[in-house]
Amino acid sequence: MSTQDWKFTAKDIAAKPNLFLSGHRACAGCGPATVLRLIMKATRGPTIVTQATGCMEIVGSIYPYTSWALPWIHTAFENAAANASGIEAALKIMRKKGKIKDEHIDVIALAGDGGTCDIGLQALSGAVERGHDFLFVLYDNEGYMNTGIQRSSSTPVGAATTTSPAGTIIPGKLEKKKPITEIMLAHGLEYVATATPYYWKDLLIKVRKGLEVEGPAFLHVFAPCPRGWRSEPCKTMEYSKLSVESCVFPLWEAVHGNRQLSAPSKVIALAPQKKKFLKDYLEGQGRFRHLFTPQNRPILDEIQQSIDVRWQKLLQQCQLSQL
Numbered sequence: 001m002s003t004q005d006w007k008f009t010a011k012d013i014a015a016k017p018n019l020f021l022s023g024h025r026a027c028a029g030c031g032p033a034t035v036l037r038l039i040m041k042a043t044r045g046p047t048i049v050t051q052a053t054g055c056m057e058i059v060g061s062i063y064p065y066t067s068w069a070l071p072w073i074h075t076a077f078e079n080a081a082a083n084a085s086g087i088e089a090a091l092k093i094m095r096k097k098g099k100i101k102d103e104h105i106d107v108i109a110l111a112g113d114g115g116t117c118d119i120g121l122q123a124l125s126g127a128v129e130r131g132h133d134f135l136f137v138l139y140d141n142e143g144y145m146n147t148g149i150q151r152s153s154s155t156p157v158g159a160a161t162t163t164s165p166a167g168t169i170i171p172g173k174l175e176k177k178k179p180i181t182e183i184m185l186a187h188g189l190e191y192v193a194t195a196t197p198y199y200w201k202d203l204l205i206k207v208r209k210g211l212e213v214e215g216p217a218f219l220h221v222f223a224p225c226p227r228g229w230r231s232e233p234c235k236t237m238e239y240s241k242l243s244v245e246s247c248v249f250p251l252w253e254a255v256h257g258n259r260q261l262s263a264p265s266k267v268i269a270l271a272p273q274k275k276k277f278l279k280d281y282l283e284g285q286g287r288f289r290h291l292f293t294p295q296n297r298p299i300l301d302e303i304q305q306s307i308d309v310r311w312q313k314l315l316q317q318c319q320l321s322q323l
């Protein structure tokens with residue numbers, strides 16, 4: 001099926017073989033595992049995946065088993081993008097030497113928020129600056145989950161983790177979430193977008209668009225983690241949806257830096273009464289439980305205010321105004 005014919009209907013998706021197979025060891029309700037399965041449904045042909053150490057690498061590749069039904073290379077925590085650069089450079093030279101004929105081979109680099117926003121940022125910055133042709137997918141579960149739920153620079157303000165424990169000294173993490181998409185946009189990438197698995201079609205279309213770009217593309221996928229968020233496994237998709245409806249994680253894409261809201265967020269921009277409150281999203285997540293005490297009320301208000309300010313800024317960036 002050619003790229004143009006692929007419309008990402010539920011029927012198309014069911015018909016396409018899984019490339020990230022079941023039988024892996026992810027927790028029940030794992031958001032990132034659903035993300036990987038969906039992403040692999042959007043590939044357009046031969047694809048090589050390279051993946052940094054993290055939950056999703058561990059659960060799918062415990063020796064002697066693998067969940068990957070395509071060429072897949074594990075790399076260290078810090079260098080998924082460097083590995084992708086090497087793979088892409090190798091493909092180029094193999095084509096030049098006639099070892100690969102006409103067929104195009106896509107390269108996808110996968111990493112968690114730790115492997116992207118923290119230790120992997122230098123490799124990512126270098127790879128996109130050099131202009132390698134690959135899609136980098138960040139699955140953001142807002143913490144170092146694989147090693148015991150430590151905070152990352154992508155953990156939001158107020159979240160309790162094992163290295164930002166809520167108690168009498170601090171009310172969870174004090175620092176703001178790193179604006180990774182802004183950092184990637186500043187590199188001048190042709191395609192940067194946000195996505196989350198509840199809006200699966202939006203996610204698949206963005207993966208395909210990222211693959212079609214000739215050069216680096218970056219996709220930030222918000223992926224609830226019931227283990228680290230202390231949430232019910234059955235609520236993963238609900239939190240994915242609420243993150244968008246509360247404007248905690250708006251969906252947009254930027255082509256050549258021109259940012260546009262994606263449909264699920266546009267609905268809220270056009271009908272602001274549909275916007276959910278932060279507390280609707282936080283409730284039920286054990287990592288934020290301490291914020292619902294009377295003494296921590298000002299922190300909740302502050303977080304709500306910063307979300308509202310960011311949403312207004314995004315509307316301006318998308319040349320929309322309301323509220």
Ligand SMILES: Cc1ncc(C[n+]2csc(CCOP(=O)(O)OP(=O)(O)O)c2C)c(N)n1
Pocket residue numbers: 053054055056077078111112113114115116141143144145146147152
């Ligand atoms: C240089 C180095 N430091 C630390 C580690 C230990 N380590 C492995 S995975 C990981 C955290 C991964 O976090 P993230 O990228 O967010 O993925 P997640 O586990 O949350 O899916 C850490 C600290 C390592 N493998 N290498």
Ligand code: SF4
Pocket residue numbers: 025026027028029030031032033055056059141145146224225226227228
């Ligand atoms: S800890 Fe979180 S990200 Fe890791 S496998 Fe479990 S649910 Fe998934």
Ligand SMILES: [Mg+2]
Pocket residue numbers: 112113114139140141142143144145152
């Ligand atoms: Mg993580």
